Amino acid sequence: MDLKVNPIDADFISAQSRADYHRRSLLGLWRKAVRHPATRHQFPAGAAQPTLADIPSAWGTVGVRDVYDHLEHLNSSALPEAGRSCPGSDVILSAEGTARTTRILIGTHEEILYNACFDGKAYCLSGITSGDRVLVLGGSGTWLVDDCNFYALSRTACTIIPVRDYRRGGEIAEIMRALRATAILGSLGALLPLLTYLELRDLTYPGITHIVQGREFLSRQLRWRLVQRFGADLSFHSVFQTPDHGAVGFQCPSCGPGEYHLHEGLIYAELCPRDDDSATELVISNLHRSRMPVVRLRTGDYAVWADPEGCCPCGLTSRRIRILDRTSDDE
16 A cells, blocks of 8 residues: 555555555554664563564553653654655644643644545545535634644635634624635534524524534534524534544444544554453554654544444445543543
């Protein structure tokens, strides 16, 4: 499989070929890190070289299981300037971590754009087309997710209406009407100020036809409230992405509640048992980052395989997971 596989093409490569590609990538990074002066102390002295079959468990032996291990030593194993696989400027962006603390992520511009290609695929499958005017509800800082969203949406050829501070419900409502928005992209938290403003003034706006949010549970009550403001034809779609892992998953028409196809051209996903074997947690590797590779990084999501063989009725071969629950920030 080519290093920069087209996001759509990835769904027509066999599942085994995708898995072998990612395992080879994990093995290659191991060989670099075991020789790097900043990381080689992490590896057991005299330990045998891992094989393709046991490379995921080998990474587990050096403690790569959470975001802090990932940030502390894997960034040091990046290629030196002379051997950069992704030339260009570094991009330093803030990201909210699992413990609700602001952290720094480093990547190249090319890496961000490649990740956005997979997000763009997810938006296309969510129903966003070139005829849409998408109201993007962003934060007030410089966030990785905002930077990716604009480029990802450009893959659909839609018109993008960026809002830098979602907390101003009245101003957002005016922008939405004046620019005739047809879709909204934002987290559930970002939707609430706009929804509250419309409810308090008993306003409606039937121009919005679909809302795309992140991997968040949309309650029946909140869905009903949104339909009351935007109309009975409103449709809801979800995409799965995090600042740490990048693009993770997307939904097709055959996906049930909490189900996502994985972006297996970009990430390698494992379902790892908890210590008490009561559930399996989604653990992700994304080695398409020369500055900060993601190696077996926990997501905090408990999940099971919904389609481990990649035989979805929609015709895509990317495996599907079903999210069951989320761990607390303290775990």
